[in-house]
Amino acid sequence: MKLDQLKKGFWGYKKASVYEYITMMEEEFSEKLAEKVTEQKTQEEQYRTQIAALEKELSRVRKELEAVQNVLQNQYAQYKQSKESIELINYKYHDLKHQIAVLRSEADPGKREAFLDKMEADIKKYESQNKTGNKVLDTVLTTKSLYCAKHNITFTCVADGTLLDFMEVMDICSIFGNALDNAIECELKIPDKEKRLIHVSVSKQKNFLLLRFENYYDTELNYQGGAFITTKRDKEFHGYGLKSIRYTVNKYDGAVSIDTKENWFDLKILIPASENAQKQIDKIV
Numbered sequence: 252m253k254l255d256q257l258k259k260g261f262w263g264y265k266k267a268s269v270y271e272y273i274t275m276m277e278e279e280f281s282e283k284l285a286e287k288v289t290e291q292k293t294q295e296e297q298y299r300t301q302i303a304a305l306e307k308e309l310s311r312v313r314k315e316l317e318a319v320q321n322v323l324q325n326q327y328a329q330y331k332q333s334k335e336s337i338e339l340i341n342y343k344y345h346d347l348k349h350q351i352a353v354l355r356s357e358a359d360p361g362k363r364e365a366f367l368d369k370m371e372a373d374i375k376k377y378e379s380q381n382k383t384g385n386k387v388l389d390t391v392l393t394t395k396s397l398y399c400a401k402h403n404i405t406f407t408c409v410a411d412g413t414l415l416d417f418m419e420v421m422d423i424c425s426i427f428g429n430a431l432d433n434a435i436e437c438e439l440k441i442p443d444k445e446k447r448l449i450h451v452s453v454s455k456q457k458n459f460l461l462l463r464f465e466n467y468y469d470t471e472l473n474y475q476g477g478a479f480i481t482t483k484r485d486k487e488f489h490g491y492g493l494k495s496i497r498y499t500v501n502k503y504d505g506a507v508s509i510d511t512k513e514n515w516f517d518l519k520i521l522i523p524a525s526e527n528a529q530k531q532i533d534k535i536v
Contacts (some may be wrong), residue, residue, distance in 0.1 A: 252365035309533050335417045383453070385412025392451070395431045403444040404435065409451035417524075418503070425429055425461065425499045427451075429492035430518055437516065460505075462520040469514060496520070 260432035354366045376450050383389055392408055399406035415423055431449070438447040446465040455461070 252412070383408075383410045383412030385415050387420050388412040388415055388427065388453075391424060391427045391431070395427075395435065399435065399438075399447075399449065402435075402439060402447075404438045404447040404449060406449050406451075408451045410451060411455075412453065414453055414455055422499045422502065425495050426520065428497050430462075430464040433492055433518075434464055434516070437468050438465055441467070445467075456521070458524050460522040460524060462522070464518040466516050467514055468511075468516050 312454040354363060383392065388410065389412065392410070396406045396408070398404075431451070434449045438449060441447050446467050446469060450463075450465045452463045453461070454463075493507075500507050500520055500522065503522045505520060508519045508521075510519070
């Protein structure tokens with residue numbers, strides 16, 4: 252009922268008609284108010300749901316970031332420990348000179364043979380050191396190659412470490428430490444020790460730095476959604492090595508690719524050389 256439809260009497264609008272109009276307006280207002288309240292409640296519920304989802308995602312991202320940072324810190328800690336170990340190996344190498352002097356004065360053939368065996372083992376440890384031109388890379392590679400030698404894994408490397416001079420220490424530790432840890436983990440599962448093979452290369456490809464990690468495998472690899480499905484107990488924190496690599500490579504606007512062909516796992520990292528890095532690489536190459 253509209254205002255102009257109200258029934259009029261001699262003295263103006265009829266009371267009953269006015270009451271009817273007011274009642275109708277109150278009902279319409281109540282309905283619209285109820286609709287608004289319901290709509291507001293629905294929106295509030297949607298907002299609460301969205302906020303809860305965002306908080307859950309934020310918590311997941313925080314945990315993942317913390318895990319990646321822990322991996323980075325662990326690799327850096329390993330690097331510092333390895334550096335100390337390699338220094339000890341160097342001291343041991345210099346001690347060989349004194350052992351040679353003792354060997355010359357030893358008349359007992361049995362003792363002389365024992366001395367020779369020990370010296371040979373020490374020399375092999377020293378030879379396991381990698382000299383790439385980058386001290387950080389040398390430390391990481393030497394540590395991993397010593398571990399490989401101990402566990403019958405054939406480790407080969409062709410690397411120009413000077414190409415990495417533009418990278419931060421922790422980033423070198425993260426990329427090479429995690430990539431090699433993953434490769435070593437795979438090789439240790441191979442019963443045939445002759446098939447335990449890992450190869451690493453660092454080279455320049457046009458205006459890009461190419462890092463390549465290859466290792467042999469003889470079991471089925473389950474690779475889904477950019478990560479490997481593990482059988483480890485700590486599934487929640489597994490795969491952060493690869494995530495840490497991607498995180499680090501992204502800092503340099505690089506790309507990570509993975510290929511599996513003919514029982515060879517191939518991890519490639521391509522990093523575009525920045526202007527300053529390119530100048531460094533050009534001087535080297």
